[in-house]
Amino acid sequence: MALTLTHARYQLLETFRIPMAVVGSxxxxxAAMLFFVVPxxxxxxxxxxxxxxxxxxxxxxxxSLFTFxxxxxxxxxxxxxxxxxxxxxxxxxxxxxxxxAGFAVMGLSVLPVLAIAALxxxxxxxxxxxxxxxxxxxxxxxxxxxxGLTIGYSLPxxxxxAVTQLVFFPMAFGGGLFTxxxxxxxxxxxxxxxxxxxxxxxxAWAAVGDHTPSAVSLAAxxxxxxxxxxxxxxAYRRDEGARFS
Amino acid sequence: xxxxxxxxxxGVTRRYGDVVALDDITLDVRAGELVGLLGPNGAGKxxxxxxxxxxxxxxxxxxxxxxGSPLDPARRRRVGMTPQDTGLPAALRVxxxxxxxxxxxxxxxxxxxxxxxxxxxxxxxxxIGGLSGGQKRRLAVALAFAGDPxxxxxxxxxxxxxxxxxxxLWAGVRAFHEDGGTVLxxxxxxxxxxxxxxxxxxxxxxxxxxxxxxxxxxxxxxxRRVSVTAADVPALPGVxxxxxxxxxxxxxxxxxxxxxxxxxxxxxxxSGLEVRLTSLEEAFLAITARRAA
Numbered sequence: 001m002a003l004t005l006t007h008a009r010y011q012l013l014e015t016f017r018i019p020m021a022v023v024g025s026x027x028x029x030x031a032a033m034l035f036f037v038v039p040x041x042x043x044x045x046x047x048x049x050x051x052x053x054x055x056x057x058x059x060x061x062x063x064s065l066f067t068f069x070x071x072x073x074x075x076x077x078x079x080x081x082x083x084x085x086x087x088x089x090x091x092x093x094x095x096x097x098x099x100x101a102g103f104a105v106m107g108l109s110v111l112p113v114l115a116i117a118a119l120x121x122x123x124x125x126x127x128x129x130x131x132x133x134x135x136x137x138x139x140x141x142x143x144x145x146x147x148g149l150t151i152g153y154s155l156p157x158x159x160x161x162a163v164t165q166l167v168f169f170p171m172a173f174g175g176g177l178f179t180x181x182x183x184x185x186x187x188x189x190x191x192x193x194x195x196x197x198x199x200x201x202x203x204a205w206a207a208v209g210d211h212t213p214s215a216v217s218l219a220a221x222x223x224x225x226x227x228x229x230x231x232x233x234x235a236y237r238r239d240e241g242a243r244f245s
Numbered sequence: 246x247x248x249x250x251x252x253x254x255x256g257v258t259r260r261y262g263d264v265v266a267l268d269d270i271t272l273d274v275r276a277g278e279l280v281g282l283l284g285p286n287g288a289g290k291x292x293x294x295x296x297x298x299x300x301x302x303x304x305x306x307x308x309x310x311x312x313g314s315p316l317d318p319a320r321r322r323r324v325g326m327t328p329q330d331t332g333l334p335a336a337l338r339v340x341x342x343x344x345x346x347x348x349x350x351x352x353x354x355x356x357x358x359x360x361x362x363x364x365x366x367x368x369x370x371x372x373i374g375g376l377s378g379g380q381k382r383r384l385a386v387a388l389a390f391a392g393d394p395x396x397x398x399x400x401x402x403x404x405x406x407x408x409x410x411x412x413x414l415w416a417g418v419r420a421f422h423e424d425g426g427t428v429l430x431x432x433x434x435x436x437x438x439x440x441x442x443x444x445x446x447x448x449x450x451x452x453x454x455x456x457x458x459x460x461x462x463x464x465x466x467x468x469r470r471v472s473v474t475a476a477d478v479p480a481l482p483g484v485x486x487x488x489x490x491x492x493x494x495x496x497x498x499x500x501x502x503x504x505x506x507x508x509x510x511x512x513x514x515x516s517g518l519e520v521r522l523t524s525l526e527e528a529f530l531a532i533t534a535r536r537a538a
Contacts, residue, residue, distance in 0.1 A: 006348045010337070017336035017372075079332030086298040087349040088321040088392070 003089055007097025012104055025066060025105060029059035030112035036178065038120050046209060047180075048123035052113060053133060053204040054177045059109040060137045061197060064144035065151075065168050067102045072152025073160030076239065099145065106141060110134075125208045132207035140200030143221065144171075146228035153235035171197045193217045196224035248276040250309075251396045251427050252297050257306035259292055259451075266292040268451035269306070274429050276395070279422045281438030282431040283462070284448040290431040293448075294398045297429070298326050311396075322351060325389035325397035333381055335374030339365065342373060342384065343391055350392030362420060363387040364413040379410040386414055390421060397421070399430040403437060415440050439463065469501040470523045473508070475515035481507050497523060 015021055033055050041047040075081050084094060117123040125133065147167060151160050172178065175197025176188045184192065192198040193214060199221025202213035252274040259267040267289045274280055282290050295301045296308045299315035313320045334342065340356060347353040360366050363383045373381065382405065389397045399418065403411040418441055422428055432438050438445055438459065445462045447455040455462055468485065474492045483504055486497040498504045501520045508515065 003348060006345065010334075010341070010345050013341065014334055014336045078334075079329035080334055081332075082300055083326065083328030083332065085300055086321065086324075086326045087346065088318045088324070089349050090318050 003093040004096040004100070007093045008100035008104070009097075011097055011101035015101065015105060022105060022108060025063045026059070026109045026112050028062060029055050029109060030116060032058065032178070033113050033116045034120075038116065041180075042121035045122045045124050048117065048121035049125060049208055050205050050211070052117035052121065052123045053208050054201050055113045055117075056110045056133070056137055057140060057197065057201040057204050058172055058177045059113055060106055060141045061144045061171060061200070062168060063106045063109045064102060064141045065148045065164050065171075067105055068098070068145050068148025069151040069160050069164035069167075070148075070157065071102075072098070072149060073155055073157040076152070077157050102145060103138070103141070110137070129208045133204050136203035136207045137200070140196075140203060140221075143196045143200075143225040143228050146225065146232040150228060150231035150235045153232065153239045171195060175201065177201060194220045196221050196228075199224075248278075250275055251311060252429065253307075253309040254293065254296065254303075255307045255309075257293075257296065257303045257308055259289075259296065259301065260304045265451050267296075267303070270448075270451070270453055272446060272453065272456070274396070274427060276427055277422075277425055278444060279418075279428045279442045280430070281442030281445045281459075282429060282448060283433065283435065283438050283445055284431075284454075285433055287450075288448045289451040290448060291400055292451075294326075294400050294429070294431065298324065298398060323392070323395040325392055325394035327385050327389045327397075327399050327402060329385070333373045333385060335372065337373055338369065339371050339373060339376070339384060340369035343388065346388050346391045352393040353391060354393045359387055359390060362390070362417045364410075364417075379406050382406055383410065383414055386417070390417075394426070396427045396429070399428060401431055401433075403432075403434075411437075435463070468497055468499050468523050470521055471496045471498060471501050471504050471508075472517070472519040472521075473515040474517040475513065477513065478508075478515070479511045479513050481511070483507075493517075 033052070037048065037051040037055060041051050085091070148164070151163050151167070155163060174188065174191050175195040176184050176192040177197060179185055179188055193216040199213070199217040202211065202217050203221075205211035206213050250273050252272075254270050254272045257267055257270045258265065270289070270293065272293075282293065284290055292301070296303055297310060297315055299310070299317075299321060302316070308315055310320045310324065315321065337345070339360070343356050343359065347356070356369070357366070360369065363386060365380065365383055365387060368376070368380065373384065376384065382403070386399060386402045389399060402418070403414055406414065415437075418428060418430070422441075428441070430438070430441060442459060445455070445457060445459050446453055447462060472493055472495045475494055478487070478494050478496070481496070481504055483498050483500050484496050485499065488495040488497075496504060505518070505520070
């Protein structure tokens with residue numbers, strides 16, 4: 001366990017030595033808050049609260065996809081990665097360390113969104129609701145982390161960058177993160193329940209407000225998590241096979 | 246009494262698709278030995294090290310490390326290995342990198358002493374991305390010793406280093422060996438193997454060509470290359486290897502005088518006779534080519 005924390009610490013150390021990487025993952029959700037939520041729904045307490053939850057879900061999904069999809073693919077391309085595999089530790093410390101470091105970066109990316117919501121909008125939440133919402137987001141990061149790992153362990157880094165973006169865009173927009181939660185455009189209303197983003201954001205909405213998640217969205221979220229989990233395990237095993245066998 | 250075997254390959258073959266990287270290799274490394282693995286690029290040296298450090302599995306045969314499978318992390322507790330210097334994490338500082346590697350071992354050496362041994366004192370706070378090529382190389386080699394190992398694998402430790410940096414590094418490796426450490430080092434320079442090792446294993450095209458003392462292998466450095474222009478060269482005794490380069494035929498032999506005498510005696514037409522000393526690598530390549538044929 002101590003070694004897992006050491007791995008997490010060094011991953012974060014490397015991340016923070018190139019601060020733009022952190023700024024990048026925190027920037028888009030914050031910018032989306034400032035450009036979409038504050039001017040168009042900031043003065044409506046319920047709307048602002050739900051939109052804030054959407055933006056936090058957006059921050060979580062984008063950091064999980066990018067940290068793991070691109071980060072893992074880039075690390076695999078470096079000779080340092082096979083070297084670490086020769087050290088007397090199994091694969092878990094590096095893997096666990098990566099997940100912990102990913103969570104930390106994720107936490108940083110939701111902070112600006114929270115700050116903007118508190119200072120510039122009428123969004124309100126009880127302390128219990130906030131904690132529940134954060135828990136929903138932590139849970140919701142799982143399918144995206146697994147998708148990122150699938151991409152990272154199965155593709156070379158250049159392909160991983162492209163594929164991560166290809167996955168990210170429809171997930172964010174199709175899931176309805178950038179449209180009104182109450183009255184979304186028709187096609188989004190049709191596809192959103194089948195995307196994992198929707199399930200995550202519905203859980204967050206339920207945590208912070210008066211919302212009952214739809215069974216379809218939650219079932220879709222569970223199915224995506226399962227499929228992404230199988231994909232990640234398969235990609236990881238195959239990668240070990242390529243290096244170990 | 247014979248010393249304990251720390252690493253063993255027994256009838257090991259390793260294929261990558263259709264390419265045979267190692268072909269039935271058998272090799273023991275005993276405690277306290279400093280073994281040089283000598284051979285040209287592509288001979289299978291790195292593949293063998295990757296098998297010993299658990300990065301890859303043999304296609305057939307068995308590889309053992311401290312009496313067990315190298316895939317088991319517990320067997321690698323007293324083993325050190327050098328990463329490729331091109332892959333060191335550029336954003337980390339030298340001291341952090343050493344600490345990170347040390348954290349994986351239950352035993353470790355003092356960071357200051359380690360850096361001093363490899364001429365890196367005073368660089369703890371420097372980011373690795375800002376080090377010179379030679380400093381990165383020395384750091385990469387130093388990392389192999391961070392966990393107070395009994396056995397280290399050094400894959401081409403001094404490639405690309407200038408003479409002085411190479412000597413610093415050699416001194417570090419020697420100091421480890423004098424304290425009872427065991428080393429398996431690969432190189433394609435005989436000079437490097439001579440400077441460090443007592444025992445040399447010559448590999449070529451995935452096979453062990455020679456496993457002998459440095460002195461015995463050094464004797465092969467007296468091998469000569471006899472070149473003639475000839476359409477056809479009859480079979481001659483004492484030829485270690487033959488290479489054809491257009492019209493020129495190069496014959497590798499340990500007795501050039503006898504070879505020339507025999508060549509004249511056969512009456513075969515030839516011109517442009519030339520005899521010169523070969524490099525050891527040329528000799529090995531010729532021997533390797535002959536065995537493969």
